[in-house]
Amino acid sequence: MISNDLLKKYGAEKVHLSKKEVLFKVDTLPRYYFQVISGKIKMNNFNEDGKEFIQGIFSEGSSFGEPPLFADLTYPAYAEAVEESTVWRLEKKKFFELLKENSEVHLSITKVLAGRLHYKATMVAEISSESPEHRLLKLIDYFKTHIHKIPDEEPYLVELSRQQMADLTGLRVETVIRAIKSMEKKRILQLQSHKIVR
Template sequence: MIPESILKQYGALKITLGKKEVLFTEQSIPRYYFQVISGKIKMNNFNADGKEFIQGIFTSGSSFGEPPLFQELAYPAQAEAVEESSIWKLEKGTFFKLLKENPEIHLQVTRTLAARLHYKATMVAEISSESPEHRLLRLIDYFKEHIHNIPVNKPYVVELSRQQLADLTGLRVETVIRAVKALEKKGVLQIQAHKIVR
């Protein structure tokens, strides 16, 4: 999102996380802006029964964890590396200075936050009232169109595991597997080499 040259200019540091390494925990106080260079970072929490709910998965060029940074609130979820990952880390005060001195970047950050709010509002409605098949299609289409910017008429290979799909939609993994099979039978998606293609 923010060009790497600008991040370097403002003193951002590059850090590396190993698979499953936690960057920050739920309820910790935000002190940095984070942006993925490579790998995948997920923001997640767990309910009282230990079931994981994934708030979002962030890949190269994506930032994450900004809303609490702006509001001086604790993080509502933890951030964990899905795989070995490199990220930019920029101190909070310097991040705000960067935004004030670069209005176009500030606008882009605002657009990104607005898109995430839209996604959250959409998914809350889906999770509370729609069938598992509908929830999965909405999630897959969101990733296809808004995360990976793939045109509707082009095939999209879903890189998320069945478990990650379950954790993003609030479903059980067994329900996801059944729903995917049902959608394949209906011809809505395909399974190729164990990957979902839509």
Template sequence: MDIQQLIDHGYAIKVYPKDTLIYEPGMVPRYVYFIKSGEVRMVTVSEDGKEFIQGIFKMGQYFGEPALIINRKYLAYTIANKESEIIQVGRKQFFDLIETTPGFSINLIQTLSNRLFYKSMMLEELANEKAEHRLLTIINYLLNDIEVGDSLKVTRQDLADMTGLRVETVIREIKILSDKGLIEVNRGKIIRPNKK
């Protein structure tokens, strides 16, 4: 779904300042959130306050639809990583979009499938004790979404939160992976290399 189409159909844009909570566990879903600009992270928080990143959503993407589709309360927090412009689409309007917008239902299936694949992959990785293997898997997964020569736009802290590792471990393992030639690092940034 093109964000401009939503704007053209009269949907309002709401601005969420950096670090604003959009929704939290236990809330009843009322909207699907389409990102016009900015970035949002979805996290679960452990009892000791450690965040585990479930996903990061960027401009042109949307989130919140699984809970809305099955009418279940949210299980995670969503927080604006930076100031974000977001369009809220209510339940009825969202189902209308699925029925009336060519290609949107296929896009929705692909989006949900990607998220399911990511969750399955991460469950398998969290069961793996080896930090190097965990980190390499998530880096390779993230590299698939960028162009050759571009760098990952995630911090070492993000990688730690995604893998359940400590930041110090991530920093050490990135150096090891780079030294082994398993990843390419340029000026501290992990980049997608040319395929050999």
């Protein structure tokens, strides 16, 4: 994403987060651009019953939470550390200066945001109408191709937990477990020491 040197040049600070620490909350106004240095950050919501829905999981080099920053809207989700993590935090005004003065960075951010819109549109269609197995395969294939950029012919070790897969697809964790076992029997995927390989 944005290089460390460029972020430092514009005054970005490092923020260290412990596991489950919340970086920002729903309905708060964005004041910073965030980019992961190490660890993992998830953006999530909870329904009235307290069920979590994960909007996305972001790892090293990924930014998150930009749409409300650009649109002067409040955050639609929480940002929470999945594990001990460190992120860059760049003040909004400085972030916009960086973009104005570095057109190639502006273009790369635009491409990332377009990719996320594509993911949302794809997953909304899958979640609303498809079977659990189909939803999970779409999710795994998206992470393999677009997040980790692993060629089709190479095996992909899924780093998501069963709970995270449930929260990303709107399924119950029990349904995810059953669907994974079913797909293993059908040889659609493999299990190696309880890890999914596709």
